[in-house]
Amino acid sequence: MIIVLKANASKEDKQRIIDKVHSLGLQTMVSAGVERSIIGVIGEEDKIRVQPLEAYPGVEHVIEVLSPFKLVSREFKPESSNIKIKDVTIGGEKIVIMGGPCAIENLETLREIALKVKESGATVLRGGAFKPRTSPYSFQGLGVEGLKIMKQVCDEVGLLSVTEVIDPRDVELMAEYVDIMQVGARNMQNFNLLKEIGRSKRPVLLKRGMMATIKEFLMSAEYILSEGNFNVILCERGIRTFETYTRNTFDINAVPAIKILSHLPIVVDPSHATGKWGLVTPISRAAIAAGADGLIVEMHVHPEEALSDGTQSLNPENFEAMIKQVGAVAQAVGRTI
């Protein structure tokens, strides 16, 4: 941590800060620069992170030099993590494809979709039972009934399931029905939910918040790991920017950046990242080319009738074609599908 003093900071100001740092068991190194003094803090930065040193007289600003995350960092664990769930491994050489509807609508439709997902070679079925919707008047999902349908279909067809959890009270229940619990973008900083999931030890797909920095995203993963659950799959799904042509701006830089910063696997959601089904296939190819470990894609047998987000859903033909194209790119970057 670096404390930059104001040009007009007094000797007393400087001494007061140095004393404070020492009182926390840390050391200081003072540099009397040409324009102003700078105090370097040596030791475990964590101890001082919560101290509002900027509120001290004479301080201009404080700069953190170390990353605030520990367990998620590649320095903590240099080799990439693989998450194994039944016969599927996420984070290995093989790209994982998750497909399915935005929301679970009924047994027949989900079964029909699941069969198409399976046929296309994907291994995980997605679909929401609890839907966080901007409007209280929109379809909010089938709830527990949806979970039961999900489980039945996955058992029948032979797919893993991933579905969103939005309430800490539901974590235990979800664990009975689904293989991977998803934390949605809106809940990325719902810390009590993260803690419950951390304690559950179940695999979790953590989506990046639409206005979260990469660092904040990794800090939210840290919440889960710090409770002892290392089965975390990160998911980049687009961030909010000034651009309105697409629903979100897909931050593809985050894919290789996270590969450098963390050992956790990362998948990409091209459906929410674009909001337009016509962009989903090229963006899926790009995600794999950039190094993503998998995709979570909206697919529906009748996108134009879907109860939510049909605009960004592929139909089965386009879903299959997308997987073929992604397969070619995967091979070009030394992976398989």
Added chain:
Amino acid sequence: MIIVLKANASKEDKQRIIDKVHSLGLQTMVSAGVERSIIGVIGEEDKIRVQPLEAYPGVEHVIEVLSPFKLVSREFKPESSNIKIKDVTIGGEKIVIMGGPCAIENLETLREIALKVKESGATVLRGGAFKPRTSPYSFQGLGVEGLKIMKQVCDEVGLLSVTEVIDPRDVELMAEYVDIMQVGARNMQNFNLLKEIGRSKRPVLLKRGMMATIKEFLMSAEYILSEGNFNVILCERGIRTFETYTRNTFDINAVPAIKILSHLPIVVDPSHATGKWGLVTPISRAAIAAGADGLIVEMHVHPEEALSDGTQSLNPENFEAMIKQVGAVAQAVGRTI
């Protein structure tokens, strides 16, 4: 709702959409423009909002023309709402000032702060017992112990209390201890939390998410009102932008915009909106000049020792001076303090 067709949409494409709209009990009006056709939908737009019409063949895009919120809108209730809590009215002629620490640290400190708040003429004590923190290793608040301290101090000193609720499981408990429940920016779209609060009927201060549009902010308020709780105080606290000099960008436009769109009162949090105590006073003056109904400001007897956010806290002298200056501005815009 306006459905813009592609230049190359076929007659069948057009008819399919018209049939769909009619099947929902709505009427259409077709305009065969020079470049392309446009279908206007007449009737209650809500019915069609969840239908992904953009997924139909031949559709270029769909434009919503009506606001999606009802109960919060000024059209629903033309006169401004006043929220009365004990002897304090929020939304009336008198500006309401809420002050206090970011986090409740202990009984003595909170009491000391509360006495200063009271002395300065403010009427509500703020302070967090449950703190949503980016890092799992940061101070997370005193929890229920904090609530008890809050209640004791407010009873002693004669102030209302406002404190954040972060978990739907805590709503009932909070209602015993605090006068106003705060929903923080990170939880603005924690819809289950909003519903619980809606059902509790208790006054709530709803903060705008740092990534939320004004419309989404009002939709979140709509969640609470739609459960029968009209005691909602909106709070603008800054949005996230590319600017890094300040912690957030205070969207002051939102203040008069919300006054046009909604009947609900709106207060401003200049501490989070700036992140720098040196900017809090001018921004407080500006908020009142723009028409805000009140302020929620961080104040601490020892900002440099505060367990969180000391950087943006005023000390008692500055807090008092701020209120004096705000009072002069309030008078200039026909209000009192």
Added chain:
Amino acid sequence: MIIVLKANASKEDKQRIIDKVHSLGLQTMVSAGVERSIIGVIGEEDKIRVQPLEAYPGVEHVIEVLSPFKLVSREFKPESSNIKIKDVTIGGEKIVIMGGPCAIENLETLREIALKVKESGATVLRGGAFKPRTSPYSFQGLGVEGLKIMKQVCDEVGLLSVTEVIDPRDVELMAEYVDIMQVGARNMQNFNLLKEIGRSKRPVLLKRGMMATIKEFLMSAEYILSEGNFNVILCERGIRTFETYTRNTFDINAVPAIKILSHLPIVVDPSHATGKWGLVTPISRAAIAAGADGLIVEMHVHPEEALSDGTQSLNPENFEAMIKQVGAVAQAVGRTI
């Protein structure tokens, strides 16, 4: 400047960087931290700013600690600057109001508007002769003819003039016709234009780019001052964010922030900052409450017929009412109008 090394940086990596810094005539101070080493650079940071130290092996990242601007900074000149143009002073106790149309349309209309501006007590007439428009098919302004109209009207009515310059080739010409040259948001980083204006020594109103940080804004002003022209009036006019309800997000934080960082006067453009005439008056009040030195406001005698930006223009009655309200706020903050 602080150079943070990677955890696995070698001794050779460290020595190579130290040698490089020394070769530039600067000193180093090395801190061997618990997790990694940090090299502090002592001396004039400017010397090293252009050196891409992050490209050296073993470097994680480089942190600048000092502000990059000099002449615009309050440290360089502690007392606030007043810009005097004929009988108007900008930056003093008296608030300056500039009003007029977006574009100059013809002599009669401009004269009519100017008379209203004068009557309302404002002292500067705004109006564009060269209009930078997003579309090549939109009205581009009257050009030199517009400048002549502007000069004639201002001479007749007794107002100063401010109008935009968009091409370095026009600077000399403009100087003959107008009192204050305006650099628009889109040209804030048109550095050759800034240099020409710097050399002209004429008063300039520099608008913040919609994508520019406060630091970049001040650096653009530095371009003008570094050519010897200190007659710079800064203008905050809103930044681009994800919010779409308003045309821009007015960054009111920038007003007190710039007052801390710089000695230059700052005015606010509430018309572009909101894009809606119904928000202009409350935002004008807020700007003055926050400490702005003046306003530049769009006004038109027939907003609904204006050739551009009529949506955000006040009519004469609203313009006059706005000035009255702003006057009351100015008094509340110890200023006059």
Added chain:
Amino acid sequence: MIIVLKANASKEDKQRIIDKVHSLGLQTMVSAGVERSIIGVIGEEDKIRVQPLEAYPGVEHVIEVLSPFKLVSREFKPESSNIKIKDVTIGGEKIVIMGGPCAIENLETLREIALKVKESGATVLRGGAFKPRTSPYSFQGLGVEGLKIMKQVCDEVGLLSVTEVIDPRDVELMAEYVDIMQVGARNMQNFNLLKEIGRSKRPVLLKRGMMATIKEFLMSAEYILSEGNFNVILCERGIRTFETYTRNTFDINAVPAIKILSHLPIVVDPSHATGKWGLVTPISRAAIAAGADGLIVEMHVHPEEALSDGTQSLNPENFEAMIKQVGAVAQAVGRTI
């Protein structure tokens, strides 16, 4: 164009607008909805685009339904455009790679770099002679001397050249020395510069502004085409967002989006899009996978000594490795390199 009236708009308000639209030679279609009336405008939307209909009494807001660009649109020209410059074609099956330093430093260094560029199989040399720099105290480029060096090296080595033009006064001069004129992100809306380049008919690489929407980007290209110059290569180079880990956020969605909206070729600048050399290769692969027609990449023989942007420059080994990897991806998407 759709004009949405306020719920309380009067009959007179409605008639006034209808009369106005008719007076422009356009037709109207009125829909008296349940909640409010909507007026559809039929005819050429351009005629009405500059009319500030939102300023009319009774109007809530105005919605444009058609794209404002003509010549750049794929509807105007359905087949993709190829730009042929000497023996290089941009926009065809073959991916084009442009490489070189941020700034031209001297003859020897540029020659050394050019030889490496050529060896790697790239066909265009990039390098700036006029550098738009945030600070007036940073290296501003060699100017005309740089252009001469560029021409000499390209002639010797057998490469095309691309370099930035920042002043309309330089367009004629540049045309003598360089094959492709680049318009930088900061000048994307320097409309007089665009017009000069339009008139010059020379090939141009137009970079997207860091806060420009896709529509605005295409409108800037429209400026050049509308002057008769169809030799426009678009370049996505990252947009500014709240994320600070990378220099910009690479908006990869823009690549397939622009392929849908326009016939013009698009290349990607992964160096500015990331700001970190370690991310350049994965992002280059992704860009090609998404459908980009080429890359413009910073490369330097001594990145750590480069006079600007060394942090984001590849060295020759990494540049060559990048091209190999990009080649494999190109093949996977049916293209060559």
